[in-house]
Amino acid sequence: MTVVVDENAVPPLISEPEVSKKIKIGWATGALGVAILMNSIGMLALFYMVSVLKINPMLAGTLIFVTKIFDVISDPVVGRWSDSIRSDKSRRRPFLLVGAVLSGLSFILIFTTPMFESQWMRAAYVFVAMMIYTLGYTIFNVPYMAMPAEMTDNYHERSSIHGYRMVYISIANLVAGALAPFILDQMGRLEWMSYFYVGIGGGIIITASMLVAWKSTGKAKFTHAAEDVPRIFQELGHVFSNRHFIRLLGVKACQLIGIASAQAAGIFFLLNVLQRDMTFMVYSGIVVGIVSLLFVPLVVRISKRIGKSKTYILAALVYVVVVASWTLGQAGEPLWSYILRSACLSFSASGNIIMAMSMLTDIINHDAKKTGVRREGVYTAFYSFTEKFTFAFGPLIVGVALGLAGFDQNLPPEEMTSPEIRQALLLGIAYIPAAMGLLSIFLLSGYKLKEEDLQK
Template structure:
């Protein structure tokens, strides 16, 4: 009946541990988590820098720039489920996922360098065409690595809380990747020239090398991790995709992430404009913001796991969502010359929200995958993860588009220095991105989250196929 079965064949590190055999070795957790630094740098740098880079350096109209990002994400409508199903169906005596990690690392690194070394043509449409191609390669590389990568924790252990522990290691590397994208990169831009093409080219080359290194660590270091193997019976792709949308727990979790991440994406896209235009600060303040964010997230990650063991994953997630809403709304109180300590305090609130939200959401996703497998006898890690990944990228398409349209309506002039555009209309346009929309969507996501029912007790009662 089952099309996919579990295998412990390569997992020598787990043998002879008795009741602790479900625990994943720290070396595997660290190696797997390291890949998240590459993913975080890739996603956060594109999310926070791409729109400003296109508008301020490449001189592409804000609406066109936002549309380019949006269109490339539509490409993932096809690639995410295809890669997810493909990684489920691969016949191999070793991990089905790791070959995708290897290929995805190379494509992701190259695409990152391509984007930030875009040639500036005399016609903005030619420049936009190059960006479109580079962004599509980026979207495919991200999918090729991230969908199989995020499928792996549900295979590594059957333990309900151990899955949260795995993702807490990932959160540390997510924080470090965010530090590079959110603090180091803006600092470099401020020192080298935030509107200089060569500054972004330097970031593109250095960032691409870093992405390749850490993604390859994940590929090499998970060779002994537990995995699942495909049997001779090949599941039909459309049937597998259709099955995903009959899972009410998954649908609710996806709705939570869609609403919440739309606010996160718009906030990232608008933050540089907000710093320069509304707060009238230079980008060095983002160094303080990024360092505070990363250090707080690293500290908060193990605390999040402990709290979830005490009160449950849903309520731990609720804590993170509440911090997110309050922090976003607090930006409405910020004004020109905002003190650095106030910006750092908001960074700490954002970090707590990020740690709780990311760890709990991903742990809940692996719970859903294992619950579904126990009920139906078929493991669909890749398909479930592909739609989760698509939700993430779809929101990151809408965020820059919304900010780009808002800036255009407010009268943003791409030919003027960013700090010269400080009108009330521009302030409200960037506040829409960093405060109004994230706060509202965060509240909606919190309401949806309250109806989530798959806790440890429900999973333990799942009928075995």
């Protein structure tokens, strides 16, 4: 898969970049698969399980949540494993190859769940497929996200690398946010075959993009494992004593709980509360994909001017205002209003993703300079675990809230418009995201690692 990126889309931040544009683009291609995988599961899985597979919403939300408990073990193990391998080649790339295959396969399995007669059989099948998804995502993403910290020691070059990554995430927004809803709208959002085609097509794209990242990073700069690698419990203690990392982890946890809740409630809110069809998501996905691309260089420039943490706070403030505005949503919501919210959220997403990952690589390199030990895998393992575990809370919260509100999975979603269901969905799409966004801003205000600290 080849994607041509405008040379001016992410302007070089230093006169002679340490990382070639070819490697940046190749590595960043993996984000296309990661984002399609994560966003599609976050956006579609609960709705698919409840409205198509006819699984009780409480059971569906709990099932998604429980599969993430496995990450408590898998993420640090994979991170530690990729840190400790001794090789004259990259420690990380073999994981990318295996993770690519498992990730694509899991996506296909989830969205081609057989319609067994028993609800429990359907739930059991999805559980196994979700476990494969969890394992494949971990094997690919933990080493993948560790690689930029090895590629360069330059403070602003890291923002540039993740700027390229954001380009592919924007493309993923088009695929997951526009193409998938278009297929579902055309073939029937409650039809099993619609999700079959989404699963097959998405699985192929996910695998291909991740394989491009594996292939393209063969000549990327990498680091070697230390001669004496500390024991895993020593590593865990060290990581959790890093105040910069713990604060960043808290920020991400808050934000992602809100984002996951909003994603899980999104389709239900559109159909039940706004009383609109999925064509709204198609138009919104197109706008988000395009606008996100435009915001990438803007976010990078803003961060150079005011700093990474302040740029991150600005993005979070925009997010809080937009999600809080969903409380004003009513049946018959105009298309322009829905798209405007989506466009504003694109800026927040760009700032969130680029700044968070750039700050993470700063933390990793700052720690390596202080201790002489490279811990990219361990740090990214806990970062990745935070991403996946918090994303599991979204379907759990929304599933339980819908169950308590009396949601009947055997009825078409748009037929259930009670005040209780509206409040259950507002909990997921507005109340929790806004509260978590404000808490993340509070945590960000205390982030102290600056560029000058990395020069010491």
